[in-house]
Amino acid sequence: MGKCEITREYLHASDVHCHHYVPKNLGGSDQFQNLRILHKVCGVEGIVVSSLEE
Numbered sequence: 001m002g003k004c005e006i007t008r009e010y011l012h013a014s015d016v017h018c019h020h021y022v023p024k025n026l027g028g029s030d031q032f033q034n035l036r037i038l039h040k041v042c043g044v045e046g047i048v049v050s051s052l053e054e
């Protein structure tokens with residue numbers, strides 16, 4: 001399936017959260033370039049922003 005971009009650990013299908021770089025309600029797409037895969041627990045907005053976005 002892939003690895004979480006936060007923890008770098010393998011993801012299981014049941015744990016995957018597709019996070020949008022640009023939220024869909026702001027016009028973001030479902031294209032691969034707009035997605036990152038994370039654990040559901042790692043996909044909490046605050047964690048993503050603080051650890052990956054500069």
Ligand SMILES: [Zn+2]
Binds near residue numbers: 005006009039042
């Ligand atoms: Zn993770």
